[in-house]
Amino acid sequence: NAGVTQTPKFQVLKTGQSMTLQCAQDMNHNSMYWYRQDPGMGLRLIYYSASEGTTDKGEVPNGYNVSRLNKREFSLRLESAAPSQTSVYFCASSAGTGFYGYTFGSGTRLTVV
Amino acid sequence: ILNVEQSPQSLHVQEGDSTNFTCSFPSSNFYALHWYRWETAKSPEALFVMTLNGDEKKKGRISATLNTKEGYSYLYIKGSQPEDSATYLCAPSTGTASKLTFGTGTRLQVTL
Numbered sequence A: 001n002a003g004v005t006q007t008p009k010f011q012v013l014k015t016g017q018s019m020t021l022q023c024a025q026d027m028n029h030n031s032m033y034w035y036r037q038d039p040g041m042g043l044r045l046i047y048y049s050a051s052e053g054t055t056d057k058g059e060v061p062n063g064y065n066v067s068r069l070n071k072r073e074f075s076l077r078l079e080s081a082a083p084s085q086t087s088v089y090f091c092a093s094s095a096g097t098g099f100y101g102y103t104f105g106s107g108t109r110l111t112v113v
Numbered sequence B: 001i002l003n004v005e006q007s008p009q010s011l012h013v014q015e016g017d018s019t020n021f022t023c024s025f026p027s028s029n030f031y032a033l034h035w036y037r038w039e040t041a042k043s044p045e046a047l048f049v050m051t052l053n054g055d056e057k058k059k060g061r062i063s064a065t066l067n068t069k070e071g072y073s074y075l076y077i078k079g080s081q082p083e084d085s086a087t088y089l090c091a092p093s094t095g096t097a098s099k100l101t102f103g104t105g106t107r108l109q110v111t112l
Helices: none
Strands: A004-007 A010-013 A019-025 A031-038 A042-049 A064-068 A074-078 A087-094 A108-112 B005-007 B010-014 B019-024 B030-038 B045-050 B056-059 B062-067 B072-077 B086-094 B106-111
Touching: A004 A087, A019 A031, A019 A087, A019 A108, A031 A064, A031 A074, A042 A064, A042 A074, A074 A087, B005 B086, B010 B019, B019 B106, B030 B072, B045 B056, B045 B062, B072 B086
Parallel strands: A010 A108, B010 B106
Antiparallel strands: A004 A019, A019 A074, A031 A042, A031 A087, A064 A074, A087 A108, B005 B019, B019 B072, B030 B045, B030 B086, B056 B062, B062 B072, B086 B106
């Protein structure tokens, strides 16, 4: 019953460093998403993958890249971290279409100094 | 980007009070409306997915209604308990795309 697993849970980066946030789900879901959560802003979509082999930009994609490695895994990469990317990042998955609820991971708290 | 508004932003009630929140969203291209419950230091958890105008869903003391023609949904909590303290998010989706646009939420605090 792992659901959606995100790693790491916490990370501190220096400006300009790169890192990859990992996400894996074991529910055979088709769709996966990356959101960021900032105070007063709510959850904003960075990228999503409606199905294996496809990825699309969300509301705030600049500075990020994603890879849908297989049906289970969807990673988010920061190539050159900036302080504006300090946030809490959530991965989520769903069976697909808008009829199915999301299952969220536990989040990654990222600080860029 | 959809304009999703939730009100009030925060709410403080006593145990046993009943309360309700509002979610407003564009009525055009409506596909589904989701409600999530988000406790502090945890992840959001799905409460309801609603699709039809006039739809009503219930889970224990929590229920929700949907008006797709005017673009709003209400979430009701009957007899609030301290464990209901959380932020309640709504999120509409449009078309067949699975992505959701989340509101900023209503933060509910229930005290004894």
